Amino acid sequence: MNEAASLADDALALIACANDPAAADTVAFARLIGARIGSGELLLLGLGRSELDALIARHFPHAVTRAGLPHAMLWSPHWSFVSELRALLIAHDVTAATHPADAHCLATIIAAACLRPDHLWRDLGLSGRDDVTAILERHYPRLVERNVHGLRWKKFLAQEVALAHGRAVTGAPGCPGCEDVGFCYPDSAR
Secondary structure (H helix, E strand, O other): OOHHHHOOHHHHHHHOOOOOOOOHHHHHHHHHHHHHHOOOOHHHHOOOHHHHHHHHHHHOOOOOOOOOOOOOOOOOOOHHHHHHHHHHHHHHOOOOOOOHHHHHHHHHHHHHHOOOOOOHHHHOOOOOHHHHHHHHHHHOHHHHHOOOOOOOHHHHHHHHHHHHOOOOOOOOOOHHHOOOHHHHOHHHHO
16 A cells, blocks of 8 residues: 555645654654644544644654644543553554654554544544554554454454453443444444
8 A cells, every 4th residue: 555645635744744754653643643633623632732742743843833733632531441442552562663652642542533433444534444454553463463353443442441451341432423333233233
């Protein structure tokens, strides 16, 4: 897949401000942040102002303006789920070459997206499930290997959080609002 060809305009603008525009994490963060810039939904990334400022400075140091960045994270009654999923992802991150703060930011962005009521790839602003798979395979390959039944990523991640904490498996907080909740959780659709 030619990643540059699939980048939206806002992501391309960020890539143009990067020191290393071909770096996999730079491209991934350009896509994740770029998907939220145009819609004014940066809060949906789950990052606070200082985290987002630092992330942009690390990957896109030539970005001229940072106006409109959120000052605080989006509030949710489900932040305990986000914290648990973020910790699970960070524990499985194998990309030692990345900046430790990048691992935290990526895990936060993925976990916060699980609060949204759609497929994870849409909630992340990506083009499809394969985009999520590529990010997860790069950072969390051992976790990806455990998805032996090919579950949708949001369902799988919620399942892993529940199992890690000895709880009954339930959906992610955003699952009930998804159009395919009956597919993923057929017993709950009755």
